Amino acid sequence: MNKNNSSVVDAIQVGLGDRSYPIHISTHNLNSLGFLCLEHKLGRKAAIVTNPTIGAHYFQPAEASLVSAGFSVCKIEIPDGEQYKNSETLNLIYDKLIENGLDRGSFIVALGGGVIGDMAGYAAATYLRGIPFVQVPTTLLAQVDSSVGGKTGINHHKGKNLIGAFYQPKFVLMDLAVLDSLSDREYISGFAEMLKYGVVLDGKFFDFMHANAEKLLHRDKDCLQFAVKTSCMLKASIVERDEREGGLRAVLNYGHTIGHAVETLTDYRQFLHGEAVSIGMAQAARISEAMGVSSTSSTHHIMSLLAKLHLPTGLPAFKTDDYLAAILHDKKIKDDGLSFVFNKDIGNFIIDKVKDVGRLLKVCEIGD
Numbered sequence: 144m145n146k147n148n149s150s151v152v153d154a155i156q157v158g159l160g161d162r163s164y165p166i167h168i169s170t171h172n173l174n175s176l177g178f179l180c181l182e183h184k185l186g187r188k189a190a191i192v193t194n195p196t197i198g199a200h201y202f203q204p205a206e207a208s209l210v211s212a213g214f215s216v217c218k219i220e221i222p223d224g225e226q227y228k229n230s231e232t233l234n235l236i237y238d239k240l241i242e243n244g245l246d247r248g249s250f251i252v253a254l255g256g257g258v259i260g261d262m263a264g265y266a267a268a269t270y271l272r273g274i275p276f277v278q279v280p281t282t283l284l285a286q287v288d289s290s291v292g293g294k295t296g297i298n299h300h301k302g303k304n305l306i307g308a309f310y311q312p313k314f315v316l317m318d319l320a321v322l323d324s325l326s327d328r329e330y331i332s333g334f335a336e337m338l339k340y341g342v343v344l345d346g347k348f349f350d351f352m353h354a355n356a357e358k359l360l361h362r363d364k365d366c367l368q369f370a371v372k373t374s375c376m377l378k379a380s381i382v383e384r385d386e387r388e389g390g391l392r393a394v395l396n397y398g399h400t401i402g403h404a405v406e407t408l409t410d411y412r413q414f415l416h417g418e419a420v421s422i423g424m425a426q427a428a429r430i431s432e433a434m435g436v437s438s439t440s441s442t443h444h445i446m447s448l449l450a451k452l453h454l455p456t457g458l459p460a461f462k463t464d465d466y467l468a469a470i471l472h473d474k475k476i477k478d479d480g481l482s483f484v485f486n487k488d489i490g491n492f493i494i495d496k497v498k499d500v501g502r503l504l505k506v507c508e509i510g511d
């Protein structure tokens with residue numbers, strides 16, 4: 144059992160009162176999983192939720208670490224892909240939890256990207272009215288975003304993440320070494336959420352990404368560690384102030400109004416989440432400029448960094464009415480309109496109510 148105390152000391156804290164938890168970021172620290180579960184006084188029985196792709200690489204070391212710390216482990220494997228982030232797969236997780244006799248003293252380990260984290264987290268939030276869970280994110284996107292903050296859930300064919308719960312993990316364990324097995328496409332899609340933080344929250348981080356784009360693309364470890372840590376700190380600072388998205392937290396949805404519509408319209412099969420968010424951010428930048436909130440040069444900087452990071456910006460060919468219908472199911476819509484996140488140049492934001500969503504879409508390059 145590796146106690147890996149350095150990663151324990153270096154942890155970033157998400158401060159949420161009695162739901163506070165640490166994020167451990169290091170390299171080759173997956174073997175500290177068992178020790179951390181002991182330290183958090185988790186029960187004796189764990190279910191590791193993963194998929195065949197991730198499981199082939201990381202189930203065995205995760206299991207070994209837990210077993211050597213005295214935990215008994217069962218494996219719950221679900222199919223790989225955003226198109227399986229639905230109620231059918233969720234039921235499969237419940238079935239396996241029941242078959243394996245997981246009780247209220249047991250816990251779930253989400254070993255995977257954002258799809259696994261969101262679904263395993265929601266299963267943990269609802270199974271037996273809630274059992275503890277741990278996030279072990281294995282994609283860049285999951286490390287910089289989805290494993291932090293406690294949004295869990297599944298998609299509906301009418302819209303993204305329409306069913307879910309706010310439910311915080313007991314801790315997050317990030318091993319940067321597991322990112323080595325990610326394809327370039329999956330790795331690059333994580334840049335979208337990182338860039339989001341730069342555009343709306345931290346202009347210096349945006350500049351860092353601009354200056355270090357090549358290094359990031361070449362997976363430079365120091366650059367990556369700085370970028371992951373900064374992203375987690377920025378996200379934690381928002382979540383700590385507005386855990387359940389009463390207002391401020393909506394800033395983390397920058398680029399997602401149109402991004403989610405893109406994912407829904409393509410049946411969750413054509414784009415990775417980060418790619419859809421990238422397309423949504425390109426449109427949000429154009430919209431912010433057209434509404435007089437942001438300058439032309441800011442839009443230019445955002446578009447050029449997206450291109451430099453090899454992220455997509457073009458909207459897939461659907462009609463304006465299709466985009467409108469998809470956006471109608473957005474969780475940010477209430478009677479008084481849609482809360483839309485505008486970038487205020489780079490490093491700041493405004494959230495405003497929009498009644499006429501069609502007017503926003505006129506600015507986008509939709510081919511109808």
Ligand SMILES: NC(=O)c1ccc[n+]([C@@H]2O[C@H](COP(=O)([O-])OP(=O)(O)OC[C@H]3O[C@@H](n4cnc5c(N)ncnc54)[C@H](O)[C@@H]3O)[C@@H](O)[C@H]2O)c1
Nearest residue numbers: 196256257258281282284285288289294321324325329416
């Ligand atoms: N809860 C949140 O706050 C939040 C935030 C952002 C995104 N999300 C959600 O996260 C999901 C997207 O997450 P994602 O981009 O990680 O996609 P993903 O979970 O589908 O993972 C992408 C691909 O990478 C594979 N993979 C994962 N880790 C690997 C590794 N180390 N080596 C090799 N292959 C690996 C997966 O099997 C999958 O094929 C979306 O459903 C999105 O809605 C949630």
Ligand SMILES: O=C(O)C(=O)C[C@@H](O)[C@H](O)[C@H](O)COP(=O)(O)O
Nearest residue numbers: 288292294303304392395396399474
């Ligand atoms: O944590 C948040 O808050 C976010 O908005 C992070 C987003 O990157 C993520 O995609 C989230 O799932 C979108 O939020 P949703 O409430 O619209 O599902």
Ligand SMILES: [Zn+2]
Nearest residue numbers: 336399416420
């Ligand atoms: Zn997102």
